[in-house]
Amino acid sequence: MFKILREDIKNIFDKDPAARSRLEVLFCYPGLHAMIMHRAAHWLWNNKFYFLGRFTSHISRFLTGIEIHPGAKMGRRVFIDHGMGVVIGETSVVGDDVLIYKGVLLGGTSLEKKKRHPTVGNKVVLGSNAIVLGAITVGDNARVGAASVVTHDVPANAIAVGIPARISLGYSAQEVEKLEHDKLPDPIADAMKYVLEEQKKLEEKINAVLADCRKQHNVK
Numbered sequence: 001m002f003k004i005l006r007e008d009i010k011n012i013f014d015k016d017p018a019a020r021s022r023l024e025v026l027f028c029y030p031g032l033h034a035m036i037m038h039r040a041a042h043w044l045w046n047n048k049f050y051f052l053g054r055f056t057s058h059i060s061r062f063l064t065g066i067e068i069h070p071g072a073k074m075g076r077r078v079f080i081d082h083g084m085g086v087v088i089g090e091t092s093v094v095g096d097d098v099l100i101y102k103g104v105l106l107g108g109t110s111l112e113k114k115k116r117h118p119t120v121g122n123k124v125v126l127g128s129n130a131i132v133l134g135a136i137t138v139g140d141n142a143r144v145g146a147a148s149v150v151t152h153d154v155p156a157n158a159i160a161v162g163i164p165a166r167i168s169l170g171y172s173a174q175e176v177e178k179l180e181h182d183k184l185p186d187p188i189a190d191a192m193k194y195v196l197e198e199q200k201k202l203e204e205k206i207n208a209v210l211a212d213c214r215k216q217h218n219v220k
Contacts, residue, residue, distance in 0.1 A: 004039075004076065008032055011077040015099055030064035031080030031100075037063075041070035072106075075122070085129075089117035095140070096122045103129035109151075110134075121156065 012029060013019050025032060037060035045053035053070035061067040065084040068074065072088045075096035080086055082102040088094070091114075092106040104126045108116035118132045121139045127146035132138060139156030150165040159168040 005036070007077050008035060008079075011079055011097070015079050016081060030066060031083040034060050034064040034066035034068060034080055034083060034086075035074065035078060038068045038070070038072070038074055041068075042072070042074070045070035072117070091115045091135070092117040093119040095120055095124065098123070099125045101126060101128040101130075101146070105131045105133075107131065107133050108135075118150075 009022055009025050009032070012025050012032065019025050019029075037056060041053045041056035041060065043053075044050075044056060050070075057068060057070045066080055066086045068086075068088045069090040069092070071090040072092040072094070074088075074094045075098065077096055078094055078098045078100065080100045083100070085103040086100060087104075088106045089108050091108070094100075094106075098120055106118045106120070110116040115135045117135065119135075119137045120126070120132070121137070121142065123141045124138050125143045126132070126138075127144055127148065129147045130144045130150070131148070132144065132150045134151055136151065136153050138144065138150070138154045138160075139158065141157050142154045143159045144150055144154065144165065145159070145161035147163070148161050148165040149163045150160050152165075154160045154165070154167060155169065157169075160166070161168070
């Protein structure tokens with residue numbers, strides 16, 4: 001238990017430049033408190049103390065503003081930064097070293113008692129107010145942009161941005177890791193930029209042809 005707590009504190013120092021002391025992290029980081037209480041709630045849930053598990057998660061929600069269902073499976077070194085409004089549903093699975101910003105929703109799209117919430121891989125970043133819905137998979141090292149709505153699988157090392165989220169591929173794990181959270185590429189904007197650039201090139205070619213025709217026929 002103490003080993004996991006030390007891991008969590010070190011992870012917060014690695015991912016949050018605002019962290020100044022271990023005492024500050026231990027007492028003033030609701031994301032850390034939510035993870036500690038979730039582990040207790042999850043243990044109770046797995047041992048069929050369902051009411052106590054739900055009650056523990058309810059107290060955690062009241063104290064931290066972060067709602068994690070006790071049935072959700074959370075990996076090691078998960079950092080919920082600020083965290084207010086984060087909701088993680090019952091059948092969600094979150095991998096190791098995941099960074100979750102405030103307002104993120106891992107929600108379900110079915111009323112059936114089955115796997116209905118997302119599976120999030122290792123080293124994923126979920127931007128502020130991102131919504132990930134359904135029994136889909138967000139692959140390892142992927143990034144979901146702020147306020148994006150994801151309803152389909154996101155491959156590993158991919159970037160999902162927009163409403164609905166559009167996928168950008170072709171990045172290495174190192175390239176994705178270096179991308180700043182507020183500078184994720186938008187595949188639609190990139191496509192429009194490409195079309196406009198090609199249009200400009202075409203206009204320049206047409207103008208060159210017209211200029212050559214005028215020159216040959218002495219037309220001003």
